[in-house]
Amino acid sequence: MKKIAVMTGGGDCPGLNAVIRSVVLSGSGYEIETVGIHNGWKGLIDSDLEVLTDASVSDILSRGGTILGTSRIDPLKNPADLEKIQKTLKETGIDSLVVIGGDGTLSAAYDIACKGIPLVGIPKTIDNDIFGTDLTVGFDTAVAIVTDAIDRLHTTAESHHRIMVVEVMGRKTGWISLMGGMAGGADIILIPEIHFTTEEVCRDLKARFMAGKKYSIVVVAEGIKHEDITDAVVPECDRDECGHEKFVGVGNLLGKELEHQLGIETRVTVLGHVQRGGIPTAFDRILGTRFGVAAVEQIVAGNTGCMMALQGSRIGTFPLKDVASRIKPVNPDLYYLVKTVMSKKW
Numbered sequence: 593m594k595k596i597a598v599m600t601g602g603g604d605c606p607g608l609n610a611v612i613r614s615v616v617l618s619g620s621g622y623e624i625e626t627v628g629i630h631n632g633w634k635g636l637i638d639s640d641l642e643v644l645t646d647a648s649v650s651d652i653l654s655r656g657g658t659i660l661g662t663s664r665i666d667p668l669k670n671p672a673d674l675e676k677i678q679k680t681l682k683e684t685g686i687d688s689l690v691v692i693g694g695d696g697t698l699s700a701a702y703d704i705a706c707k708g709i710p711l712v713g714i715p716k717t718i719d720n721d722i723f724g725t726d727l728t729v730g731f732d733t734a735v736a737i738v739t740d741a742i743d744r745l746h747t748t749a750e751s752h753h754r755i756m757v758v759e760v761m762g763r764k765t766g767w768i769s770l771m772g773g774m775a776g777g778a779d780i781i782l783i784p785e786i787h788f789t790t791e792e793v794c795r796d797l798k799a800r801f802m803a804g805k806k807y808s809i810v811v812v813a814e815g816i817k818h819e820d821i822t823d824a825v826v827p828e829c830d831r832d833e834c835g836h837e838k839f840v841g842v843g844n845l846l847g848k849e850l851e852h853q854l855g856i857e858t859r860v861t862v863l864g865h866v867q868r869g870g871i872p873t874a875f876d877r878i879l880g881t882r883f884g885v886a887a888v889e890q891i892v893a894g895n896t897g898c899m900m901a902l903q904g905s906r907i908g909t910f911p912l913k914d915v916a917s918r919i920k921p922v923n924p925d926l927y928y929l930v931k932t933v934m935s936k937k938w
């Protein structure tokens with residue numbers, strides 16, 4: 593009997609439990625035993641596992657977070673950890689892994705696969721920045737949350753004739769900012785991939801107010817750090833224990849700058865981890881379920897070392913080696929398409 597193990601690594605997001613459930617249920621259809629690894633790679637290193645049955649994944653489809661827990665441990669940082677992972681796999685008889693992760697986890701998965709461990713990756717992150725897949729699990733829910741927040745900010749911005757700055761997640765890319773801003777009808781959308789200056793933002797906002805618009809919504813991705821505005825809005829970033837830049841709050845700094853330069857009352861909302869919490873949308877449940885079934889099918893077919901990917905409307909595979917250490921930036925054409933609509937609003 594085949595035995596596979598499933599884990600979630602990196603930051604959590606809505607839809608992870610849909611993937612776990614799908615792996616377990618489709619595995620049991622093939623008479624595969626599925627083991628859950630607790631807290632990402634850490635669980636494999638420490639042999640912290642639990643057997644998952646159809647019963648143990650009942651009622652988790654709509655639940656946010658991950659029933660397995662997660663962590664941002666790099667499994668290859670310490671050479672002794674790889675030996676511990678190999679020992680865990682040998683002792684438990686696990687023959688392959690399903691690794692649900694973002695860029696960091698999937699890059700590590702590629703390195704682990706190169707050590708001869710059969711595995712299949714599943715892309716998840718609210719940031720939607722994984723190369724090789726059109727969409728990641730969790731992104732749709734985050735966009736829905738941002739859209740709802742912008743809808744709510746519209747009414748209060750209008751009542752008070754204010755500028756509302758909304759800071760959203762997006763460490764390296766502006767997918768959440770662009771798609772959430774487009775769906776919410778934001779007036780200015782700022783993303784890391786497209787250069788802008790505070791002067792340009794002020795010019796566009798002034799044009800809106802001159803045209804009689806009494807309020808404006810500005811959506812900004814947390815990861816913005818264009819040099820032109822760096823002095824004005826983003827001081828030096830330091831790093832957290834995983835080597836990620838700690839963001840200093842571009843939204844608040846930008847909001848202060850806009851109020852100062854335009855003399856218009858400005859308020860700032862930082863959506864933060866609200867974007868990663870709560871129940872997944874129907875789309876994320878469906879995508880997670882499709883990815884889970886497809887990953888088990890790949891393992892059964894002996895096709896490992898790949899990541900499941902949404903390619904148009906179909907689920908395919910993408911080589912893990914081409915995912916590792918890359919990101920998927922926003923396509924500038926898409927940004928300028930949205931900008932065309934935004935610039936018609938004044």
Ligand code: F6P
Pocket residue numbers: 603694717718719761762763814868
């Ligand atoms: O990687 C996804 C992400 O949501 C980023 O957009 C964000 O910067 C980061 O996670 C925050 O992660 P945490 O605070 O959990 O370390």
